[in-house]
Amino acid sequence: DVKVTQSSRYLVKRTGEKVFLECVQDMDHENMFWYRQDPGLGLRLIYFSYDVKMKEKGDIPEGYSVSREKKERFSLILESASTNQTSMYLCASTPERGRYGYTFGSGTRLTVV
Amino acid sequence: AQKVTQAQTEISVVEKEDVTLDCVYETRDTTYYLFWYKQPPSGELVFLIRRNSFDEQNEISGRYSWNFQKSTSSFNFTITASQVVDSAVYFCALSEADNTSGTYKYIFGTGTRLKVLA
Numbered sequence: 001d002v003k004v005t006q007s008s009r010y011l012v013k014r015t016g017e018k019v020f021l022e023c024v025q026d027m028d029h030e031n032m033f034w035y036r037q038d039p040g041l042g043l044r045l046i047y048f049s050y051d052v053k054m055k056e057k058g059d060i061p062e063g064y065s066v067s068r069e070k071k072e073r074f075s076l077i078l079e080s081a082s083t084n085q086t087s088m089y090l091c092a093s094t095p096e097r098g099r100y101g102y103t104f105g106s107g108t109r110l111t112v113v
Numbered sequence: 114a115q116k117v118t119q120a121q122t123e124i125s126v127v128e129k130e131d132v133t134l135d136c137v138y139e140t141r142d143t144t145y146y147l148f149w150y151k152q153p154p155s156g157e158l159v160f161l162i163r164r165n166s167f168d169e170q171n172e173i174s175g176r177y178s179w180n181f182q183k184s185t186s187s188f189n190f191t192i193t194a195s196q197v198v199d200s201a202v203y204f205c206a207l208s209e210a211d212n213t214s215g216t217y218k219y220i221f222g223t224g225t226r227l228k229v230l231a
Contacts, residue, residue: 042221043204045219056214090158097219098208098209098210098217098218099208101160101161101163102150102158102160103160104157106156106157107156
């Protein structure tokens with residue numbers, strides 16, 4: 001069964017902390033994505049990566065960075081967590097961006113206090 | 114501009130009723146893809162179906178069916194004889210080529226929460 005695995009289901013962090021959200025996929029997909037999901041706003045793209053060490057900003061990249069050192073792993077970094085980054089974070093992957101459905105992880109609910 | 118509208122924020126039905134979730138999209142491209150996803154309470158979005166813009170054939174999969182109409186820019190999703198396990202948030206999505214970047218731009222609707230009551 002193909003999978004996208006997010007390392008934490010729930011996280012609580014303090015304002016100003018550096019936060020790492022990890023995502024691993026076992027499908028050999030080229031493309032990986034980070035979204036955040038907020039009530040009433042749907043899913044918003046933060047960053048995506050189409051190859052190892054390649055990344056592009058999505059619609060809301062401010063306050064975030066990403067790392068993709070290996071094909072299977074895509075990390076989202078909150079440089080200095082703030083309360084407005086409290087959200088559900090979803091990682092996804094797909095073999096070809098746009099033409100196929102995405103496989104999502106189960107999400108990380110991050111609370112910044 | 115590319116846009117996906119799911120006007121129904123929340124729908125409640127009684128088990129065994131049929132229910133249709135609406136999705137209306139806007140795009141300038143002639144080549145695009147439409148998708149539906151299900152997000153149960155556990156949180157993981159699950160891909161249900163993909164349609165490309167050249168294939169208007171409706172699709173049925175068990176109790177699920179999808180009606181794609183280019184004339185009305187709609188891609189509606191019907192659940193027949195709904196069950197409690199169908200309770201979830203359902204997202205419609207559109208993907209079209211971004212001529213500036215040469216990649217595809219993928220946009221989700223805001224979702225429809227379906228509650229199926231026993």
